[in-house]
Amino acid sequence: xxxxxxxxxxxxxxxxxxxxxxxxxxxxxxxxxxxxxxxxxxxxxxxxxxxxxxxxxxxxxxxxxxxxxxxxxxxxxxxxxxxxxxxxxxxxxxxxxxxxxxxxxxxxxxxxxxxxxxxxxxxxxxxxxxxxxxxxxxxxxxxxxxxxxxxxxxxxxxxxxxxxxxxxxxxxxxxxxxxxxxxxxxxxxxxxxxxxxxxxxxxxxxxxxxxxxxxxxxxxxxxxxxxxxxxxxxxxxxxxxxxxxxxxxxxxxxxxxxxxxxxxxxxxxxxxxxxxxxxxxxxxxxxxxxxxxxxxxxxxxxxxxxxxxxxxxxxxxxxxxxxxxxxxxxxxxxxxxxxxxxxxxxxxxxxxxxxxxxxxxxxxxxxxxxxxxxxxxxxxxxxxxxxxxxxxxxxxxxxxxxxxxxxxxxxxxxxxxxxxxxxxxxxxxxxxxxxxxxxxxxxxxxxxxxxxxxxxxxxxxxxxxxxxxxxxxxxxxxxxxxxxxxxxxxxxxxxxxxxxxxxxxxxxxxxxxxxxxxxxxxxxxxxxxxxxxxxxxxxxxxxxxxxxxxxxxxxxxxxxxxxxxxxxxx
Amino acid sequence: xxxxxxxxxxxxxxxxxxxxxxxxxxxxxxxxxxxxxxxxxxxxxxxxxxxxxxxxxxxxxxxxxxxxxxxxxxxxxxxxxxxxxxxxxxxxxxxxxxxxxxxxxxxxxxxxxxxxxxxxxxxxxxxxxxxxxxxxxxxxxxxxxxxxxxxxxxxxxxxxxxxxxxxxxxxxxxxxxxxxxxxxxxxxxxxxxxxxxxxxxxxxxxxxxxxxxxxxxxxxxxxxxxxxxxxxxxxxxxxxxxxxxxxxxxxxxx
Numbered sequence: 001x002x003x004x005x006x007x008x009x010x011x012x013x014x015x016x017x018x019x020x021x022x023x024x025x026x027x028x029x030x031x032x033x034x035x036x037x038x039x040x041x042x043x044x045x046x047x048x049x050x051x052x053x054x055x056x057x058x059x060x061x062x063x064x065x066x067x068x069x070x071x072x073x074x075x076x077x078x079x080x081x082x083x084x085x086x087x088x089x090x091x092x093x094x095x096x097x098x099x100x101x102x103x104x105x106x107x108x109x110x111x112x113x114x115x116x117x118x119x120x121x122x123x124x125x126x127x128x129x130x131x132x133x134x135x136x137x138x139x140x141x142x143x144x145x146x147x148x149x150x151x152x153x154x155x156x157x158x159x160x161x162x163x164x165x166x167x168x169x170x171x172x173x174x175x176x177x178x179x180x181x182x183x184x185x186x187x188x189x190x191x192x193x194x195x196x197x198x199x200x201x202x203x204x205x206x207x208x209x210x211x212x213x214x215x216x217x218x219x220x221x222x223x224x225x226x227x228x229x230x231x232x233x234x235x236x237x238x239x240x241x242x243x244x245x246x247x248x249x250x251x252x253x254x255x256x257x258x259x260x261x262x263x264x265x266x267x268x269x270x271x272x273x274x275x276x277x278x279x280x281x282x283x284x285x286x287x288x289x290x291x292x293x294x295x296x297x298x299x300x301x302x303x304x305x306x307x308x309x310x311x312x313x314x315x316x317x318x319x320x321x322x323x324x325x326x327x328x329x330x331x332x333x334x335x336x337x338x339x340x341x342x343x344x345x346x347x348x349x350x351x352x353x354x355x356x357x358x359x360x361x362x363x364x365x366x367x368x369x370x371x372x373x374x375x376x377x378x379x380x381x382x383x384x385x386x387x388x389x390x391x392x393x394x395x396x397x398x399x400x401x402x403x404x405x406x407x408x409x410x411x412x413x414x415x416x417x418x419x420x421x422x423x424x425x426x427x428x429x430x431x432x433x434x435x436x437x438x439x440x441x442x443x444x445x446x447x448x449x450x451x452x453x454x455x456x457x458x459x460x461x462x463x464x465x466x467x468x469x470x471x472x473x474x475x476x477x478x479x480x481x482x483x484x485x486x487x488x489x490x491x492x493x494x495x496x497x498x499x500x501x502x503x504x505x506x507x508x509x510x511x512x513x514x515x516x517x518x519x520x521x522x523x524x525x526x527x528x529x530x531x532x533x534x535x536x537x538x539x540x541x542x543x544x545x546x547x548x549x550x551x552x553x554x555x556x557x558x559x560x561x562x563x564x565x566x567x568x569x570x
Numbered sequence: 571x572x573x574x575x576x577x578x579x580x581x582x583x584x585x586x587x588x589x590x591x592x593x594x595x596x597x598x599x600x601x602x603x604x605x606x607x608x609x610x611x612x613x614x615x616x617x618x619x620x621x622x623x624x625x626x627x628x629x630x631x632x633x634x635x636x637x638x639x640x641x642x643x644x645x646x647x648x649x650x651x652x653x654x655x656x657x658x659x660x661x662x663x664x665x666x667x668x669x670x671x672x673x674x675x676x677x678x679x680x681x682x683x684x685x686x687x688x689x690x691x692x693x694x695x696x697x698x699x700x701x702x703x704x705x706x707x708x709x710x711x712x713x714x715x716x717x718x719x720x721x722x723x724x725x726x727x728x729x730x731x732x733x734x735x736x737x738x739x740x741x742x743x744x745x746x747x748x749x750x751x752x753x754x755x756x757x758x759x760x761x762x763x764x765x766x767x768x769x770x771x772x773x774x775x776x777x778x779x780x781x782x783x784x785x786x787x788x789x790x791x792x793x794x795x796x797x798x799x800x801x802x803x804x805x806x807x808x809x810x811x812x813x814x815x816x817x818x819x820x821x822x823x824x
Binding site for chain 1: 621624625626627628644645646647648649651652653655657659660661662663664665667668671672673675676677678701702703704720
């Protein structure tokens with residue numbers, strides 16, 4: 001490599017006083033000699049390290065500065081470092097015993113490596129796709145450290161942050177394997193063998209995430225298309241992993257011992273396990289050696305490719321999004337009826353233009369997918385489970401969509417909202433109405449056709465009526481929860497940065513809704529078939545009183561709380 | 571506590587955040603129909619004062635009223651005030667027109683009753699052609715103009731403007747100044763906080779200078795200017811401001 005011209009400029013680059021330019025940087029100091037490729041790499045690594053360290057330090061300070069975040073980290077540390085390892089104690093110690101038995105269980109080891117690879121792919125893919133901060137660091141890239149250092153630093157810090165969550169689990173599981181194996185050799189080999197699998201998957205996942213992000217930019221995919229693709233991928237991923245896990249389990253729920261051949265033909269991960277555990281008596285095969293070599297090569301090559309591509313993406317001018325960004329829409333009937341209804345229309349309109357407003361519904365989606373497991377196993381149950389599930393899901397959405405953090409997610413507009421309304425009630429009722437529209441689309445729009453196909457008209461009408469009542473109560477209750485646990489600080493969730501509702505409150509609301517809604521759905525079915533009116537009437541009186549207490553009470557509490565809200569509390 | 575011709579009245583208004591006193595024992599009396607320029611260095615307490623006067627934060631001590639309505643009574647206060655905060659409170663997903671209609675709905679005012687005035691202001695501010703574009707695509711100046719129209723379209727008795735010319739080009743800034751004068755001419759009161767001293771010098775009837783939470787001077791711009799630099803003939807409002815706020819560079823002014 002040549003040292004380049006001696007006048008302090010890189011050939012073809014601008015004279016920037018030592019600032020990195022179009023691929024021909026100097027060594028970073030004004031007036032210094034042009035950089036050799038070695039010094040460039042050294043400088044990039046140094047700058048990347050500084051950037052990653054700074055990002056990680058900011059993250060740690062951010063967590064330390066908030067009691068809520070500290071509590072959340074403590075909870076995660078408990079769940080990942082204690083709870084999961086305890087649940088897996090039998091499996092992990094049994095695996096350790098088997099590893100040290102002189103005939104390592106390669107099938108089980110292959111499944112374990114498969115799980116680690118999936119984890120790496122997910123972590124890498126998610127961090128590669130979610131590059132929300134890329135726009136924010138763009139100007140920094142163009143005016144300070146080299147783009148390569150920027151990509152390297154961000155890749156490092158994001159990978160460390162995403163991986164850190166799994167470290168307590170990994171350490172605890174390795175300790176359990178050590179207990180089962182009665183020695184450190186088996187867990188040490190497992191750790192050493194797992195690392196290339198995870199890192200290679202992380203690098204490949206990152207590239208995949210980058211590719212999806214790049215494709216969506218180039219194709220100028222609309223936000224709605226992205227949301228629909230995301231939902232489709234989530235459902236397919238969920239169903240796929242569900243079938244994968246069930247295929248990998250034996251009748252007793254233990255590991256079946258081999259990866260289903262349909263997923264990875266030739267069982268390469270088992271072959272890799274043969275190489276990894278050869279010191280413990282496994283029989284290594286040439287395929288295993290090849291897989292090991294490929295994994296070891298994939299780590300540096302994958303990360304290098306990811307850094308190069310992300311550098312390119314950082315410097316690339318965004319094509320911009322001109323689609324449908326003009327044209328005002330009036331308020332259609334029946335939303336013209338009241339100020340609240342007009343406000344509701346504006347929330348729906350904003351959501352239609354930017355569906356990311358509902359990103360906080362992610363946990364609900366995952367919860368519903370989990371609860372819909374029986375339908376995946378037995379599609380015929382859709383007509384039985386579908387109507388009540390749609391009713392409860394709709395009521396949950398009615399509350400969770402706009403009412404879980406009222407005014408919190410309007411934080412930037414509070415000066416307008418608080419100085420324009422005599423009471424925030426108009427705004428809160430608007431949110432309830434908007435939530436009802438979405439919730440009833442699901443509860444009645446999906447539930448009613450399924451119900452008609454499977455039950456009587458009376459049952460269908462009763463369930464639809466109940467859906468309206470439950471949705472209304474759900475929205476009111478959600479307002480109350482939002483008044484008790486408002487969130488004004490912005491945070492990133494599902495790649496969307498805004499003041500999302502409290503996740504814990506959302507999950508509690510989901511389970512509460514499931515419980516209360518489940519009782520109501522049962523009561524609907526029971527009342528329709530009941531021979532006497534007295535008992536159902538008493539039961540419904542009590543039930544509706546409870547709904548009114550929670551729904552109405554939540555609404556009143558929210559109006560009182562937010563009518564007195566000041567910016568001091570935000 | 572209030573007098574009929576007094577639009578804004580503050581009596582010992584105080585705001586503390588922990589051990590920090592943002593506004594300390596502030597007394598103010600702003601007459602109706604005037605443009606009141608509220609000056610002060612960064613962190614002097616201007617925004618906090620404005621927030622107390624519009625009911626957005628609660629005073630720690632003292633009292634204030636706008637048009638005779640206590641500032642802690644936000645329910646009645648909203649009918650009297652219009653606020654343009656430092657950061658335009660707009661929704662990116664709406665168009666300018668939809669945003670203005672939304673603001674009218676919040677006040678329970680039919681759009682038809684305010685649309686003439688709103689559109690006239692937009693026309694004057696050269697915003698009319700962009701009203702049907704989404705705010706996410708607006709420049710800083712366009713967002714500022716939209717927020718200004720939003721703050722005044724319902725003809726409030728008192729308008730609070732925090733840095734209204736921020737991000738505006740010279741032509742738009744001049745138009746905005748003329749709109750502010752029109753508002754005052756219609757007997758409304760304008761409470762104007764800005765760092766741009768020539769703006770205050772040009773349009774304010776009265777000026778208050780806040781420093782470290784204290785009102786250190788109050789009077790007509792020419793009175794403050796005359797008092798600056800010991801009455802030097804070539805002193806201007808900037809000299810007065812620097813002198814009153816004890817900026818280290820004040821002595822270098824002239």
